[in-house]
Amino acid sequence: MPARRAVTGRSQEPRKRFAEELRSLRAERDLPLRKLGEAVGWDWSLFSKMENGETLGGPEVVQALDQYYGTPGLLLTLWELAMGDPTQxxxxxxxxxxxxxxxxxxxxxxxxxxxGLLQTKRYAQALLSAGGMNGKELTTQVEARIGRRELLSGxxxxxxxxxxxxxxxxxxxxxxxxxxxxxxxxxxxxxxxxxxxxxxxxxxxxxxxxxxxxxxxxxxxxxxxxxxxxxxxxxxxxxxxxxxxxxxxxxxxxxxxxxxxxxxxxxxxxxxxxxxxxxx
Missing domain, CATH: 3.30.870 (Endonuclease; Chain A)
Structure with a gap:
């Protein structure tokens, strides 16, 4: 069984904590990203984005990393916490x-x-209102949604x-x-x-x-x-x-x-x- 990893000094924010652990595990092995990609069988650029906090990746890649690093369940647990973080x-x-x-x-x-790209203003209002939105927030969100339609013009x-x-x-x-x-x-x-x-x-x-x-x-x-x-x-x-x-x-x-x-x-x-x- 791998030694229990200390958490002293590590971030208490789930997403940052997950990225820190990924960086730490790879640094301990002095492993280049490309080598990690070859060993685990995933594109190394995905690991770079995960370590930088740009993406959390999916459960399959996290499980593969847990298996490779010999940390059964650790990374997957951190990933689940990060996924559940309401700021995410x-x-x-x-x-x-x-x-x-x-x-x-x-x-x-x-x-x-x-x-959203195909919604009229009144459709957007009805949909967002049904989700509990109202007042100034509703007005702002409806205008933002209608503004997105410009993407399909020109x-x-x-x-x-x-x-x-x-x-x-x-x-x-x-x-x-x-x-x-x-x-x-x-x-x-x-x-x-x-x-x-x-x-x-x-x-x-x-x-x-x-x-x-x-x-x-x-x-x-x-x-x-x-x-x-x-x-x-x-x-x-x-x-x-x-x-x-x-x-x-x-x-x-x-x-x-x-x-x-x-x-x-x-x-x-x-x-x-x-x-x-x-x-x-």
Whole structure:
């Protein structure tokens, strides 16, 4: 059994503590990052980012490091504490926003709500209000979300594909006028040359991303990364093998989706049905 490691003088902030331990373990062995990558079987640049606190990595790579260093469970425990640190979601989300703004291509899957890049102001207000946001914070967040839509306009806009679960279109706003406005905006955006919108109908049954809201982003400086989100938190996935697994799932779902033309007709039918509903 490895000797118990002293914690005196080490950071009490979970993320910093995790990075410190990674640096310390490698320094004890006088091991270059490239050699560590070769020994563990992961890209050495990921270890550099983890040691600098830029990313936490995923559970698979942390378990591999625990095994290599002979510290069973130590690094994984520190990683779990860092993941649970309430300050981390804000930092991860800010980094996601930065990567999204720098992306040269974007592709996305929505489980139950439209992506921010396709939301109208009233849709964003309703969604954020439902999550408990109000007052000045709500106003600020809605404006910020609407501002993000500028990313999809102009000659330098990145190609963007959004696959929507039928659930997204079967969950209307209580304000019928606001919902019609949102559907009309979707149709308008689907006409843009660099934007592709597809719908996965309920009839396909369970599929590879049934419970996974994900945005993939590719920048000029590196491989694609993914942002995976629930209603309560989000995680930036950067490890190449994990991103590839998500991409394979995405491809399977795309194959099950209606064509862009078929999806547009689906949205038009939804709009027509909404327009025919009597006003209350």
């Amino acid at each position: 979601f804000k930092e991860r989300y800010q980094r996601y926003m930065r990567l999204e703004s720098e992306a040269v291509s974007l592709w996305h899957y929505a489980v139950g709500a439209l992506p 000659k330098n806009a990145p190609p963007f594909r959004s696959i929507l679960s039928e659930t997204v279109l079967r969950t209307p706003l209580t304000d019928t006028d606001a919902w019609r406005e949102q559907l009309e905006y979707l149709l308008k955006m689907s006409e843009q040359r660099k934007i592709t919108i597809q719908v996965v109908p309920h009839s396909v049954g369970p599929h590879a991303l049934t419970n996974t809201h994900v945005m993939f982003m590719r920048t000029t400086t590196g491989p694609a990364v993914a942002w995976v989100e629930t209603g309560y938190s989000g995680e930036l996935v950067e490890e190449a093998a994990a991103v590839e697994r998500l991409q394979l799932r995405y491809d399977l779902v795309r194959d099950l989706s209606l064509s862009p033309a078929g999806s547009r007709k689906f949205i038009m039918d939804m709009l027509e049905a909404t327009s025919c509903e009597p006003s209350i």
